[in-house]
Amino acid sequence: VAHRLFQVDCYLWSSIMTLCLLHTQNTLTSFHLKPTLPVPPLQQTCEYYLAALTPIVDPEELNHTRKLLEEFQKPGGVGERLQKGLEQRTKKMENWLSDWWLQTAYLDYRMPVVVHSSPGVVLPRMDIFSLRYAAKLIAGVLDFKSMIDNETLPVEYLGGKPLCMNQYYQVLSSCRIPGTKRDTVVNYTLVKRPPTHITVVHNFQFFVLDVYNSDGTPLTIDQIYIQLEKIWNSSLQTNKEPIGILTSNHRNSWGKAYNNLIKDKTNKESVRAIQKSIFTVCLDAPMPRVSDDMYRTCAGVQMLHGGGSRWNSGNRWFDKTLQFIIGEDGTCGLIYEHAPAEGPPIVSLIDHVVEYMKKSEMVRTPMVPLRMPQKLRFHITPDIKKDIEEAKQNMNIMAHDLDMKVSVFSHFGKDFPKSQKMSPDAFIQMALQLAYYRIYKRCCPTYESASLRMFRLGRTDTIRSTSIDSDKFVKAMDDPNTEKVALLDKAVKAHRAYTDMAIRGQAIDRHLLGLKLQAIEDLAALPEIFMDTSYAVVLHFNLSTSQVPAKTNCVMCFGPVVPDGYGVCYNPMDTHINFAVSAFNSCQDTNAARLAQALEDALLDIKTLLEQTPKAKL
Known part of the structure; x- marks a missing residue:
C-alpha cells in the first residue's frame, strides 16, 4: 500500500492531488501527500548532541567529544560527505530513514520479541468471562478493518497537520518471519486473495x-x-505441545527451529495459516488469583509474556502482529509485534473496538449453517520437541526476570498541568526525571518516543527528556534555597521545545544513526564520534518511556531496553494517570515498585510546589 501511488508521472500525480482535495481531506488517501522526512543541518545536530551529553557525562569526556565533533564538522570532512550522502538519499527514497530503521531497530535485533520488543496493552477487566465478549471484540476489529479497506478512516492530525496513515495498513494480515540472522515482515493484504480468516488459540x-x-x-x-x-x-484437552512458545525464543534459535519445523508439509501449511490470518485471538486459561491491588500488574505480565510455560506463554504466536488476549479470569488486552507499527495506531484501533462493543447488538439474523473451524495440525518430531523444551526454559527465565508494576495515579490527571498552562507530557516527564534522580542521585539518558508521522512513512525519533534544564530542576527540587518553580517552568518549556523539534524531523538521534549507517553503506571507516564512549553512554537509555494516550481507560506496557534500565509507559486521562513500570529482577539496582512510588511522590511534590507558589511568581 505504501507504494501504490508514488510511481506515477507528474501529470498523474497532479491529478491525484486535485482529486484528493476535491474528494475529502478526511480519508486515508491523503497520506500520500505527506512531505518527505528532512535531514537536519549537521551543525545543529552536533550542537544539540553536546547539549544532550552535558548532564550525563563528566566534563573531561564531554571535552573529548567536543574535539571529535569539531573534527567531524570540518569543511570538506567526513561529516560533510556523509551529510551529502543522506541528502542524496532523500531524493531517491520516499523516506530516507524508514527502511534503515525497520532493519536496525527490529529485523536485525536478535533478542526475543517477548519483553524486549513487543508491547502489551491492559484493557479494563471483564465482569465475567464470556465468549460473546470475544465475539463482539472480533466484530469490532472487522468493523475497523472495513474502514481501512475502504479508506474511510478519518485522518489523524497533530498540531493542525495531517499525519501519515500508512501504519494502519500494516497491523492486520501481517506477521514477522524468523531468520537465522535477520527477520522479515510479510503483509498479506496486497496479495491477489487477501485472507478472510483469523486464528484462535485455546489450550495451545x-x-x-x-x-x-x-x-x-x-x-x-x-x-x-x-x-x-x-x-x-x-x-x-490441555495435554498438547505448546507449539506457539517457539516464537518466544531468541531470534536466531527460533529461526533455526522454524526452518526445521516447516520441513514437514502439514506443519508448513499450519504455520502459513497463522501467519496469513488477519489477527489472532488468544483464549487464555485463568492466571493465579491475586488481590485487586495486584490485578493490573499481573494482567500486564500476562499481556507481555503470558506468565511462563506453566500458564499461557504457549497460547501465543508472538510473531503475529496483532494478538487479542481474553482470559477466563476476566483479563483482557493484547500484545503486538512492534516491527510494522507504533502504539498510537494500535490504541486507535482499541478505542474503536471498545466503543463498538458498547453498542446494543443488532436484530439477530437467521442462522446459516457454518462449517466447523479448521484445527491446525502439527507433527512434533523429537527435534521439534527439544526446541519446545528449550523455548520453555528460556521463557521461564524471562518471566521470572521481569519486574512489573502497573498502577493508577488517582490524585490528578492531565487536568492539573493544563490548569498550570503546562504540557501534561512534559510535566510527567519532569516528575520522572525527579523520581529517578532522587533514587540514584544522578541523571540518566532518557528516551521518549516522538511521532514522525507528519512525514511520509514516518515512524519515530527520540525526545531526550534529560536536558541541561531538567538537570538543574531536579537538583534544586529538594534544596530549600532555590527558585524551584522558575527552574521547573524552564525545564518544561525546554522539553516542549525539543518535542516540537523532534516531530518536525529535527531531533538528533535518527540523524546520527543515519550518518553512521551512511558511513557503513559507503564502506568507509566509521567516524570516531561513533566509537567514542559518549556515544555509547548517550544510547544507554536507563529510562525508556512513552506516552500512549487513549480514550479507553487502558495502559500500554513494555520491557526495559537495557539490563539496568526501566520501561515506563503512561496514559494520562483527565483525572488520573495510568502507569506501567518495568525493570529486570536480575539487576539489583532497579526496582519497578520503587520507581513507581518515587514517581507518585514526585508528581504530588511538584503539584504542592505549584499550589504553594503565588501565581504572580510564575
Whole structure:
C-alpha cells in the first residue's frame, strides 16, 4: 500500500492531488501527500548532541567529544560527505530513514520479541468471562478493518497537520518471519486473495476461523459466537505441545527451529495459516488469583509474556502482529509485534473496538449453517520437541526476570498541568526525571518516543527528556534555597521545545544513526564520534518511556531496553494517570515498585510546589 501511488508521472500525480482535495481531506488517501522526512543541518545536530551529553557525562569526556565533533564538522570532512550522502538519499527514497530503521531497530535485533520488543496493552477487566465478549471484540476489529479497506478512516492530525496513515495498513494480515540472522515482515493484504480468516488459540491449539461469508460480508456477532463455542468445546484437552512458545525464543534459535519445523508439509501449511490470518485471538486459561491491588500488574505480565510455560506463554504466536488476549479470569488486552507499527495506531484501533462493543447488538439474523473451524495440525518430531523444551526454559527465565508494576495515579490527571498552562507530557516527564534522580542521585539518558508521522512513512525519533534544564530542576527540587518553580517552568518549556523539534524531523538521534549507517553503506571507516564512549553512554537509555494516550481507560506496557534500565509507559486521562513500570529482577539496582512510588511522590511534590507558589511568581 505504501507504494501504490508514488510511481506515477507528474501529470498523474497532479491529478491525484486535485482529486484528493476535491474528494475529502478526511480519508486515508491523503497520506500520500505527506512531505518527505528532512535531514537536519549537521551543525545543529552536533550542537544539540553536546547539549544532550552535558548532564550525563563528566566534563573531561564531554571535552573529548567536543574535539571529535569539531573534527567531524570540518569543511570538506567526513561529516560533510556523509551529510551529502543522506541528502542524496532523500531524493531517491520516499523516506530516507524508514527502511534503515525497520532493519536496525527490529529485523536485525536478535533478542526475543517477548519483553524486549513487543508491547502489551491492559484493557479494563471483564465482569465475567464470556465468549460473546470475544465475539463482539472480533466484530469490532472487522468493523475497523472495513474502514481501512475502504479508506474511510478519518485522518489523524497533530498540531493542525495531517499525519501519515500508512501504519494502519500494516497491523492486520501481517506477521514477522524468523531468520537465522535477520527477520522479515510479510503483509498479506496486497496479495491477489487477501485472507478472510483469523486464528484462535485455546489450550495451545490453533484454529482457522473464517470471519467472512461467501458474499464478502463479515459474520455477525452471533455467528462468530457459535464458531468460538465450537472451538472452545473441541479444545478442552490441555495435554498438547505448546507449539506457539517457539516464537518466544531468541531470534536466531527460533529461526533455526522454524526452518526445521516447516520441513514437514502439514506443519508448513499450519504455520502459513497463522501467519496469513488477519489477527489472532488468544483464549487464555485463568492466571493465579491475586488481590485487586495486584490485578493490573499481573494482567500486564500476562499481556507481555503470558506468565511462563506453566500458564499461557504457549497460547501465543508472538510473531503475529496483532494478538487479542481474553482470559477466563476476566483479563483482557493484547500484545503486538512492534516491527510494522507504533502504539498510537494500535490504541486507535482499541478505542474503536471498545466503543463498538458498547453498542446494543443488532436484530439477530437467521442462522446459516457454518462449517466447523479448521484445527491446525502439527507433527512434533523429537527435534521439534527439544526446541519446545528449550523455548520453555528460556521463557521461564524471562518471566521470572521481569519486574512489573502497573498502577493508577488517582490524585490528578492531565487536568492539573493544563490548569498550570503546562504540557501534561512534559510535566510527567519532569516528575520522572525527579523520581529517578532522587533514587540514584544522578541523571540518566532518557528516551521518549516522538511521532514522525507528519512525514511520509514516518515512524519515530527520540525526545531526550534529560536536558541541561531538567538537570538543574531536579537538583534544586529538594534544596530549600532555590527558585524551584522558575527552574521547573524552564525545564518544561525546554522539553516542549525539543518535542516540537523532534516531530518536525529535527531531533538528533535518527540523524546520527543515519550518518553512521551512511558511513557503513559507503564502506568507509566509521567516524570516531561513533566509537567514542559518549556515544555509547548517550544510547544507554536507563529510562525508556512513552506516552500512549487513549480514550479507553487502558495502559500500554513494555520491557526495559537495557539490563539496568526501566520501561515506563503512561496514559494520562483527565483525572488520573495510568502507569506501567518495568525493570529486570536480575539487576539489583532497579526496582519497578520503587520507581513507581518515587514517581507518585514526585508528581504530588511538584503539584504542592505549584499550589504553594503565588501565581504572580510564575
